[in-house]
Amino acid sequence: MELEVRHLRALCAIADTGSLHKAARQLGMSQPSLTTQLRRIENALGAELFSRGRTGCRPTPFGRSVLSRARPLVDAMAALVTETRAEAARAEGPELRVGSTASRALPGWLRRLRARFPDAHVGLRVDVSAHALLREVAAGRLDVAFVHEVEGSPLQVPDGLDRRVLVAREPQFVSLAPAHPAAAHPVVDLADLAGDHWMVDPNVDGEWDGLRRVLAAAGIDPPLLHGDYHTAASLIALGEAVAPCQPTSVPREDLAVRPLRGDPLAVRLLLYARPDTPLDPLHAALCDAYREAAHRSPPYRAWLHAGGTAAPCLTPP
Incomplete structure (x- = not known):
């Protein structure tokens, strides 16, 4: 078996998430498929790369050695793909790469973005992990990410990103x-x-x-x-x-x-972007979309009318 970049990417995902289940979801594959792939990689290299336990997967000393060589290759390939896509996008026209955790405001936000930027291709990536989306923004593979932060569990935000708060406490x-x-x-x-x-x-x-x-x-x-x-x-x-x-x-x-x-x-709803991304119009469009989604839900509407603390974006303009 010859190792390919996809195999190295899988090893990095397992190490980053500490879980075969989480890594499989991040990679868009089933856990049994990833487990089989890991077993084949370890057989090809002749040693165990991860120790498996009830608390998850941890790299073995040999695994850490392999990962130290794999990460630069994976990062270089990711940078190559990002730069190539960006170059192709510039040739075809502007592109806005949007990431989001699950939200009922998302369809309305996309609709408004496409109306506001009619000449741009608006791409979308949805992920359950806010951390994964923020890493994509920091690496230049996304322009903006709409995420939620669970109260009491602060997000680990990469340096250099701009932020807007959509709802301070939802x-x-x-x-x-x-x-x-x-x-x-x-x-x-x-x-x-x-x-x-x-x-x-x-x-x-x-x-x-x-x-x-x-x-x-x-x-x-x-x-x-x-x-x-x-x-x-x-x-x-x-x-x-x-x-x-x-x-x-x-x-x-x-x-x-x-x-x-x-x-x-409660959670806090946040919008993050790279410094070269115009964040204010994206935030304004998201505010409108969130207000629309909030007032479409009878329980939320009743909660607001009963005196629930309203964020600025829930107040009609």
Whole structure:
């Protein structure tokens, strides 16, 4: 087996994330495929590159030696691809490369950006990891990133990026089955969910730790499940779990959305860009899109009308 750049990229992803599962998601492949690929690489090199344990994957001394040689090659190839694409984009016209964590404001933001910059190609990358998107901005592979920062879990932001705050404190609501007893109330107490399974995606930076802190502060210790939110929606509809959700979430026939009393869970919504990117018009367009998404959600609209702290972008212009 001959090592290729994609193999070296996989090794770097495993080392950076400390997890085969997270690395596989970052690389856009399944965990079994990545595990098989790692085994083949180790067989080809004749030694183990990572020690696997309950806490994740850690490079062995031999692995650290290989990574020290692999990273410059991976970085050089990434720089080559970035520069080549940028050159091609300049030949074809301007390009705006947008990154975002999941948000219901995203479609409206893209629509406004394309209307505001009609001559530019607006590209999009969505990732559950804010840290991954910020690294892409710092490396020049994205121009701007819209991310959220879980309260109590500050993001590790690369140096040299400009920032705008969209919402200083966005409350996180809870999604639960419409037949759940707590769904009969307009506002839910955490104590009423103490016996439920809580589901959270551990790949969302800070969300797992943030939820555990809030539940511990409330004096409850419910069972926690790991899974993506597409899986969570199915379990919630069946009454098997509850989960934090964005306040812009729109209730469905099989899913209820309620604010939590006292708003114990919250995130900060942030926009980051390289210094050569015009951040103010991007921020203004995102504010408009977020306001639109917020007022489209009946629970969020009711929360705002009941005196919830409104960010500037939630105040009509």
